[in-house]
Amino acid sequence: MTTAAPPAPVSRPSLAVWKFASCDGCQLSLLDCEDELLALAETVHIAHFTEMSRASVAGPYDVSLVEGSITTPDDANRIVAIRANSRRLVTIGACATAGGIQGLRNFAASGAYAETVYAHPEYLDSLETSTPISAHVQVDYELHGCPIDRRQLLEVILAGLAGRTPVVPGHSVCQECKGRGTVCLLVTGATPCLGPVTRSGCGALCPAVGRGCFGCFGPADTANTASLAAHLRSQGMAPVEVSRLFATFNAGAPAFRDEASAQGGPVPVVFGRTARSGGKEDRS
């Protein structure tokens, strides 16, 4: 074609967003940046982001944001190719950084969940464990959360553009709680709370509405889970309850995983039965 040449491409860094085993919530945090999205699209070239557009530009990419955990042999290969095609690789969310809620399978006997959930598990081709991206390729930065916080996501992208360290603290949720003047739920005895061992980032959302921290952002820089678990036990919680508190979205994060195991394991309930014994023949 002989139409006027398009304006010379401004050299903007290219950004790609990839999905593995996940719910898409973290990538959607990017679309959630409604006020900043247009300016962001002018600053970076969004080259591959299927939640936004099916148009995809081939790599290599300056930055890849990776959501999701590795749960299939195919995905284990795909992440290697993405790594090879990305200058920087940033993992986003509990699935990508810790294996996600699907990491609960790591606590159960091989195939136990699949047999409980699917009529024909033999059609599945999945790995025995759900593992974070960092178990497979080198990761340049991990952004935690289930889902991630959109302000932190923007901060990581902006810091990358400016060549500076992102301002993403690794301290406890308690500090955000105190910063916003929330009265502590553990001390008033209102409800169990994982805030003291959980990384901040959410703005202490749950305690502010009277719900204990669920640990969505995974272990804080220093997470003395044993002391918190002992405290919760002293308040009357059974070991399995404490274990389940630690074994949710970040069940695969080492500090949470080890505490969940130390308390005897979460013994997940599936359809009213435990995954360990929940084979097909057990279902009524």
Add this chain to the structure above:
Amino acid sequence: MRIGEAVVMGSEGLDALLTTLIELGYETRGPVVRDGAIMPGPVREVADLPVGTHDVQAPGRYGLEQSDDDTVFAWAVGPGSWKAEFFPPSQELWHSTVDGESVTTTTPDLDMPPLAIVGARPCELAALAVLDRVLLDGAFPDPRYAARRDGTFLVTAECGSPAATCFCTSMGTGPGADSGFDLALTELNDDDGHRFVVRIGSDRGAEVLAAVPVSEVTAADLAARDRVLSSSGDLIDRRLETRGLADLLARNLEHPRWDEVADRCLACGNCTLVCPTCFCSDVSDTTDLTGDVHRQRTWASCFDLDHSHLHGGPVRSSTSSRYRQWLTHKLSTWWDQFDTSGCVGCGRCIAWCPVGIDLTEEAAAIRETDGAVRSLSTAPGRAR
């Protein structure tokens, strides 16, 4: 009425005092009940205050009880302190707009209405005096702190109902107040009725009080005040032995107790954030999509791993070393730095530590085994 004099006012006088302060243009704040705790909040009339509210506190425990009596100040401090009023949890220090070659820097407007706090406890006055030394009296006063602190009208409520976590008597900061107030109230609720002994601490205090209905104080009122304060003192059985304390801690940096407490310590930072004198902050610069640069200051804690981050990594990587930093700063090196104790004995860090770690108990344990040294196998930088 002059400085040092005392009068008596009824509870309607307290309402009149609040109204007078509001009419004079003060933003009036005081203790309010919120989310199951006594917290700082806006106060415009007596009904906004914790009337009939009482607290129960213990290490790692706090609860409120409501009764139908009309006492206003029968409780001890809650988790919020007046620190946040002067030294906010988060504030922008400046931002810069870059336009080609030119950079325009804007600092926030520090013009704030004058503040009156009604119902600050004597230990909270002491805490403000400590913070003043840190943020106001040095060579570089903190502008935001100075702007808010300037002209603050302080009405203290002396303590008749200390909590089990209080130890102001050890620190010389309560239950009565000697200085640092414009007006000092002592609540009396006995056979002679519900009333307040009001002592005048400043000319300003006398001027404000002139608009409030008061009557002459009687010998019986003053005796009743003495009884309230002395029974309050008797109720406080928590002790921190301060004799030689700064030196004691300074010579016990390798004591095994630091590792023992670190087994329980969550490194969550709650103790430092509820402490009315802890002033650590983190200053960070960020860029936004327009290219503007923002410098933000937020509360930080010596329990953060990042807080001691120098090039290459954190200097205090173990919780043991971070707990030691906290306790030795409060009770020992604060003296070297600011010629005062960093602790006023309010007990907040004891009640609001989720696992109930108690600094008075930790200091006593070290005193008991002064000179003990942890074994080498556990010593160097063991991560806890």
